[in-house]
């Protein structure tokens with residue numbers, strides 16, 4: 488029998504590993520099963536075997552869809568009418584889309600003026616009620632926790648454990664694709680739900696004998712927004728990578744646990760390094776990532792440069808070597824989410840008459 492069209496997505500692919508039952512209505516947009524793209528150039532530079540898990544190819548353009556299919560399906564099972572979340576942009580896009588799919592209302596609390604253009608448009612077009620908070624993400628999340636206490640709204644931030652459950656499926660896919668876990672996994676860390684989720688996924692498959700080892704986890708923060716790296720919450724986090732502009736990560740303990748249990752480390756990268764990595768990834772491997780998603784590439788460059796020297800990052804897996812190691816980087820979101828920040832790469836086009844000669848002249852000027 489042919490599979491019905493809706494019989495895909497992470498819940499149907501990994502149902503036995505998720506807290507769902509026959510009573511759970513599956514609200515899915517066929518998220519997950521994203522490509523694990525080999526990076527010949529990063530492999531050559533590091534001497535390892537480097538792969539990019541391209542989560543920007545999920546239905547709303549970020550990994551948040553994996554968690555949201557679970558959170559919204561469970562909210563539907565529990566009879567919720569309205570879902571609520573705080574967001575730096577991608578959670579709200581995913582919540583709005585999945586709520587629309589489920590026929591639920593969705594309200595999103597966003598830090599005023601600090602949401603990337605593409606993400607803002609998504610919240611509106613999927614029909615969410617958008618409230619801009621005069622404050623940052625941490626303020627928005629504090630309010631969501633408070634409003635959630637009445638039981639009036641289903642909260643779909645990653646403080647909702649079903650989000651973590653859905654997001655762990657990315658680790659399952661990587662193990663299935665590589666035939667084992669990688670040696671090193673690098674991802675950006677903001678609210679820290681994803682690093683917590685990957686570590687949970689890697690451990691579950693290891694315990695089931697589906698992989699022989701666990702990767703070292705490398706969590707990357709922006710230098711101006713690095714509470715986990717410094718070991719203390721930050722009041723006014725600042726970075727061009729708005730998806731990780733978070734001073735009080737909700738999954739603090741989960742992140743610390745993933746890093747320490749795995750023998751990995753936290754690393755920081757400057758905004759300039761993030762933007763350079765974003766441009767490098769697009770122009771060398773053809774993958775356009777939003778700024779937060781380029782942070783792992785920036786970290787790989789930074790740590791690799793340090794690897795030959797004595798590095799202050801003593802716990803870092805790169806203090807050892809990437810030579811021969813299998814390395815996976817999560818590209819968490821699509822570059823089209825935040826076209827304004829990518830404008831650093833745009834120059835004034837040369838305008839010409841519509842003749843071949845004029846175009847030839849213009850091209851020769853560009854190449855000189």
Ligand SMILES: *Cc1c(COP(=O)(O)O)cnc(C)c1O
Nearest residue numbers: 577677678679680681730819820
């Ligand atoms: C949410 C998000 C992150 C950060 O993930 P956390 O689970 O909050 O640590 C990183 N990159 C993108 C594109 C995101 O949307």
